[in-house]
Amino acid sequence: MDLDAYVLTHGHDWARLDELTGRGRLTGAESDELVERYQQVATHLSVIRTSAPDGALIAHLSSVLARARIRLVGTRVTSWRGVLTFFTERFPAALYRLRWWWLGCLAANVVVTGVIMLWLLGHPTVEQSLLSPDEVDQLVNNDFEGYYSEYAASHFAAQVWINNAWVSAQAIALGILGLPVVAVLFTNILNLAVIGSVMIRNDRGELFWGLILPHGLLELTAVFVAGGVGIRLFWSWIEPGGLSRSRSLAREGRTAVTVALGLVVVLAISGVIEGFVTPSSLPTWARVGIGVLAESVFFAYVFVLGRRAVQRGHTGDLSADLLEDSVATQA
Secondary structure (H helix, E strand, O other), X not given: OOHHHHHHHHHHHHHHHHHHHHOOOXXXXXXXXXXXXXXXXXXXHHHHHHHOOOHHHHHHHHHHHHHHHHHHHHHHHOOHHHHHHHHHHHHXXXXXXXXXXXXXXXXXXXXXXXXXXXXXXXXXXXXXXXXXXXXXXXXXXXXXXXXXXXXXXXXXXXXXXXXXXXXXXXXXXXXXXXXXXXXXXXXXXHHHHHHHHHHHHOOOHHHHHHHHHHHHHHXXXXXXXHHHHHHHHHHHHHOOOOOOHHHHHHHHHHHHHHHHHHHHHHHHHHHHHHHHHOOOOOOHHHHHHHHHHHHHHXXXXXXXXXXXXXXXXXXXXXXXXXXXXXXXXXX
């Protein structure tokens, strides 16, 4: 390809895009033109990088596209439509595509929790080495139930939301290293198993399950989703499939960010249940029923909405135009 001729032919398109980007206010027609010019210049950059790579020209066009993208982000991507698209397509598609990873993580953790709890119930001396009789009495008769009503519901809901979001973020962020994810999850379920065995041994099993299940079903599912996605992130560079390790890790990393952002909302819902439903005066069956309903809605969201989103071609990764801009900016 004759690069000089290409520049001469399309240079006015690049200049026009830069001009529109720099304007303070755009009319409706100019906004449409900005989008059209952006797509044209992105295509031109792709052609140049493939057919006649020129470092200076690539850097220039990348800069023009980056500035235009910032302008477009300010006017379109942060709109409510973008938020709606995220929660109806990108997030559920990511959950559905990675379903076997987090479902496996969920199943493994449930089994391990059950095994540890049963083992502790069969070995009371272990419990005695962990807690003194006074500590057991305080936990069984005061602390466990009091934990859910010690603070105002709104304050408590915010507190548990922040804590669970932090645990989930750790599980995803540490995923690239593999073993730390297992450590985070094991610490979480070990505490649950120890408290559960103590409560059950002291004939407070009904109270334990009645306070754990309303919020715990959705909350722990979200944590296990984060753990499964973290493990997938680790596996993406161990076994990249048909991609290079860097591209495989980048793709799963972007998808992990999608899941992390979506889980913030899921954990906020579980936090509201824990703050307002778990300690409420509702009968146990009603509180547990609300927890089961929330969990059922989540699974329907994944396996109905998520499956349909995947069938339409969504994967949970960034959309094509965002990826093009990211590549251009890096160049």
